[in-house]
Amino acid sequence: MDFEGKIGFVTGGSRGIGREIALQMAKRGAAVAIVSRGKDDAERVASEIESLGVKARGYACDVSSIDEASRVAQSAIEDLGTPDFLVNNAGIVRDKLILRMTPEDWNQVIATNLTGVYNFVRVFSPHFIKKRSGRIVNISSVIGLVGNAGQTSYAASKAGVIGLTKSLAKEFAPRGITVNAVAPGYIATAMTNDLGEEIQTKMLEMIPLRRFGTVEDVANVVIFLLSGMADYLTGHVINCDGGMVMG
Numbered sequence: 657m658d659f660e661g662k663i664g665f666v667t668g669g670s671r672g673i674g675r676e677i678a679l680q681m682a683k684r685g686a687a688v689a690i691v692s693r694g695k696d697d698a699e700r701v702a703s704e705i706e707s708l709g710v711k712a713r714g715y716a717c718d719v720s721s722i723d724e725a726s727r728v729a730q731s732a733i734e735d736l737g738t739p740d741f742l743v744n745n746a747g748i749v750r751d752k753l754i755l756r757m758t759p760e761d762w763n764q765v766i767a768t769n770l771t772g773v774y775n776f777v778r779v780f781s782p783h784f785i786k787k788r789s790g791r792i793v794n795i796s797s798v799i800g801l802v803g804n805a806g807q808t809s810y811a812a813s814k815a816g817v818i819g820l821t822k823s824l825a826k827e828f829a830p831r832g833i834t835v836n837a838v839a840p841g842y843i844a845t846a847m848t849n850d851l852g853e854e855i856q857t858k859m860l861e862m863i864p865l866r867r868f869g870t871v872e873d874v875a876n877v878v879i880f881l882l883s884g885m886a887d888y889l890t891g892h893v894i895n896c897d898g899g900m901v902m903g
């Protein structure tokens with residue numbers, strides 16, 4: 657799993673799972689570009705990555721905007737080169753029961769979690785196709801597979817990511833590009849910290865391995881999918897959830 661000479665691009669790389677994926681890529685020698693809406697956070701993580709001895713850049717970008725995605729992709733290519741790895745990780749939750757969910761709540765989740773994936777696939781695809789190589793890993797969620805009350809927008813967006821992943825895998829396979837998804841279960845990050853103790857206890861009971869996942873658990877699977885060890889895998893969704901959702 658030597659990524660020396662490779663270039664990675666991670667959306668939502670400023671904290672949580674995305675930050676860990678970016679760090680793991682860099683530890684294996686890849687140059688890394690990360691984006692998040694917060695410019696300072698993205699630049700801070702880029703500096704942290706550079707201290708590992710590789711090139712890194714952090715850019716402010718709202719993934720839901722194709723114009724911003726286009727601009728940032730161009731900057732990353734100028735600064736680091738054409739990426740070999742694209743990890744679409746940026747995501748948000750706006751959990752509400754459907755009767756309380758406003759069109760704005762709905763649209764923001766779909767625009768970030770699903771359209772955001774399309775946007776970066778769209779802007780980097782011509783480069784991957786030209787090189788006839790590339791690895792795309794999209795971060796979905798087990799909620800996209802099984803659904804959850806109060807999470808209609810999130811579940812729909814993450815199920816959409818799975819459909820996108822499988823279709824794109826078929827479209828890109830003849831061009832030497834693999835496309836896979838990782839579906840995390842309950843991972844301890846800022847996104848899940850705010851859930852109350854009662855929900856956390858309930859969740860734990862549903863996890864056969866009896867612990868919440870860590871950002872390292874998810875990053876390990878992503879790194880495997882980016883590596884030569886996954887050369888013959890495409891169109892897969894790997895659940896990283898301590899056994900929560902099987903089959």
Ligand code: NDP
Nearest residue numbers: 668670671672673692693694718719746747797843845847
């Ligand atoms: P965090 O909230 O900790 O981090 C989310 C990251 O995405 C931040 O860097 C954030 O930066 C960025 N981001 C959010 N919205 C945008 C946007 N519109 N444009 C650009 N960047 C954005 O989340 P996690 O690390 O927990 O989650 C990462 C991914 O994993 C998400 O897709 C999430 O749905 C998925 N996941 C997480 C699970 C968990 O239990 N934690 C379980 C299943 C899936 P900023 O706010 O500055 O934009």
